Amino acid sequence: MSDRTKKLGAYDKEFVWHPFTQMKEYEEKSPVVIEGGEGAYLIDSEGNKYIDGVSSLWVNIHGHKVPEIDNAIKDQVDKLSHSTLLGVTNPPAAELAKDLIEICPEGLKKVFYSGDGASAVEVALKMAFQYWKQKDKPEKVKFVCLGNGYHGDTLGAVSVGGIDLFHSTFKPLLFESFQAPSYYCYRCPLNKEYPSCDIACATELDKILSEHNDEIAAVILEPYVQAAGGMIVSPEGYLKKVRESCDKYDVLLILDEVATGFGRTGKMFACEHEDVTPDMLVLGKGLTGGYLPLSATITTQEVYDAFLGDYEEFKTFFHGHSYAGNPVSCAASMGNLKAFENYNTLHELQDKVQFLEDELKEFGGLKHVGDVRNKGAMVGIELVQDKETKEPYAPELKMGWKVADLAMEDGVLLRPLGNVVVLMPPVGIPMEDLKKLVHVTYSSIKKATEGS
Numbered sequence: 001m002s003d004r005t006k007k008l009g010a011y012d013k014e015f016v017w018h019p020f021t022q023m024k025e026y027e028e029k030s031p032v033v034i035e036g037g038e039g040a041y042l043i044d045s046e047g048n049k050y051i052d053g054v055s056s057l058w059v060n061i062h063g064h065k066v067p068e069i070d071n072a073i074k075d076q077v078d079k080l081s082h083s084t085l086l087g088v089t090n091p092p093a094a095e096l097a098k099d100l101i102e103i104c105p106e107g108l109k110k111v112f113y114s115g116d117g118a119s120a121v122e123v124a125l126k127m128a129f130q131y132w133k134q135k136d137k138p139e140k141v142k143f144v145c146l147g148n149g150y151h152g153d154t155l156g157a158v159s160v161g162g163i164d165l166f167h168s169t170f171k172p173l174l175f176e177s178f179q180a181p182s183y184y185c186y187r188c189p190l191n192k193e194y195p196s197c198d199i200a201c202a203t204e205l206d207k208i209l210s211e212h213n214d215e216i217a218a219v220i221l222e223p224y225v226q227a228a229g230g231m232i233v234s235p236e237g238y239l240k241k242v243r244e245s246c247d248k249y250d251v252l253l254i255l256d257e258v259a260t261g262f263g264r265t266g267k268m269f270a271c272e273h274e275d276v277t278p279d280m281l282v283l284g285k286g287l288t289g290g291y292l293p294l295s296a297t298i299t300t301q302e303v304y305d306a307f308l309g310d311y312e313e314f315k316t317f318f319h320g321h322s323y324a325g326n327p328v329s330c331a332a333s334m335g336n337l338k339a340f341e342n343y344n345t346l347h348e349l350q351d352k353v354q355f356l357e358d359e360l361k362e363f364g365g366l367k368h369v370g371d372v373r374n375k376g377a378m379v380g381i382e383l384v385q386d387k388e389t390k391e392p393y394a395p396e397l398k399m400g401w402k403v404a405d406l407a408m409e410d411g412v413l414l415r416p417l418g419n420v421v422v423l424m425p426p427v428g429i430p431m432e433d434l435k436k437l438v439h440v441t442y443s444s445i446k447k448a449t450e451g452s
C-alpha cells in the first residue's frame with residue numbers, strides 16, 4: 001500500500017464519522033479510498049478498478065465522467081455557482097423545471113427544488129398537510145405509509161418509514177402514521193400467495209382509507225420497488241389499486257421515486273408502468289446522474305393553486321433550503337437528461353434488462369438463494385439459511401457482507417441490505433460490464449454460501 005493511501009486512511013479514521021457505518025468495525029480495516037471513476041468503474045488510490053455495482057449508492061445513471069454532465073457543470077461554474085431561489089431564479093433552475101415537466105407523467109405541473117431526497121420528502125409531507133388546511137379540511141393531518149418503506153433519515157421521513165432497524169430507536173421523536181402492509185410477496189405479511197391473494201395488501205390499504213379518510217392527508221410509498229427495505233418488488237396492479245383508493249377517498253398520493261426514478265425500473269419513472277400520475281412525485285438520487293445533490297417535489301396545478309392568495313393571507317409555503325435550485329446541480333441534471341437522449345439510454349436498457357432476467361434465473365438454482373426479484377435494473381437476491389423454511393441467516397454471519405467482500409476481490413463493489421444482495425448498476429452500464437457484474441456476483445454468492 002502506498003504511503004499516500006496510508007496517510008489518507010489514517011486521516012479518515014481519525015476524523016471522519018461515516019453514515020450507516022459501525023465505526024468500531026470500520027476502524028479495524030484499512031479504508032478503501034475511491035479517487036477516480038470511468039464509465040461504470042470506480043478506481044481506488046492503489047489503482048484497483050471496481051465495477052460500481054450499486055451506482056455509488058443508487059445515484060449514478062450514466063457512469064462516471066460523462067461528457068454531457070462534466071461539460072454542463074464546467075460551463076455553469078464559469079457563469080455562476082450559486083444564487084438563491086427565494087424570490088429570484090437562475091437559468092438552469094428554470095430550464096430544468098420545464099424539461100422535467102415534459103418527461104414527468106401527465107398532470108404534474110410544478111417543480112419545488114431541494115437538496116437531498118429526504119428534504120424533498122419533508123416538502124411533500126408538509127405540502128400535503130398545508131394543502132388540506134387551505135382546502136378547509138384541517139383535520140386531514142395523518143399519513144399512510146408501508147411496512148418496509150424508506151423515505152430518508154430526517155424525522156418527518158422517518159415518521160413515514162417502515163424499517164424497524166433504522167427507525168424504531170427514534171420512535172419517541174416521531175409523529176404517528178398509519179401503516180399498511182408491505183407488498184413483500186416472498187414473506188407476505190398477510191400470509192397469502194400471489195396471484196390468488198388478489199393483491200390483498202392493496203385491499204388493506206383501501207380499508208385504512210375507508211375507515212380514516214377524514215383524518216388522512218396522503219398516502220406515501222415507493223412505487224414498484226421498496227429499495228432500502230430489501231429491493232422488494234410489488235405485484236403488477238398494486239399501484240393502480242392504490243391510486244383508485246386515493247381517488248375514492250379524497251386522499252393525496254405521494255410517490256417517492258428517489259430510488260426508482262431515471263430509468264432504474266426500465267422506464268423513466270416506475271409509475272409509468274401502470275399509467276399512474278401521483279399528486280406529488282418525489283425525485284432525488286439519479287436526478288443529476290449521480291453527480292451533485294439535488295431533489296425535487298413535483299406536484300399538480302390543483303395542489304399548487306391551494307397555496308395562492310394575497311400576501312397577508314399567509315398561504316405561502318414557508319419552506320426552503322439554502323441551496324434549493326442550485327444552478328450547478330441543475331446544469332448537471334440537464335446534462336443527465338441530454339445523456340438520456342444522446343445514448344438512447346432507455347432503449348438500450350431493454351436488452352440489458354432481458355439479459356439480467358435470463359441470468360437471474362440461474363441464481364434461483366443456488367442452494368441458499370431464497371428469492372430473486374427485479375424490476376428493470378433494480379435487483380434483490382435474498383439469501384437464506386434454509387430454502388424450504390425460508391429461515392434467514394443469523395445477522396452475526398453477515399452473509400450479505402461475505403458476498404460483497406468476495407466480490408470486491410474480483411473487482412466488483414457491492415453493498416448488501418442485510419441478507420439481500422443488491423445489484424443496481426448504472427442504467428447506462430455497457431453490456432460487457434454488466435456481464436462481469438452478474439458473473440462475479442454469482443460466484444461470490446456460491447462461494448460465500450456453499451464454500452466453493
Ligand SMILES: *Cc1c(COP(=O)(O)O)cnc(C)c1O
Nearest residue numbers: 116117118150151152256258259
Ligand atoms: C435514498 C432514498 C431517500 C433519501 O434520499 P437522500 O438523498 O439520501 O436523503 C428517500 N426515498 C427513497 C425511496 C430513497 O431510496
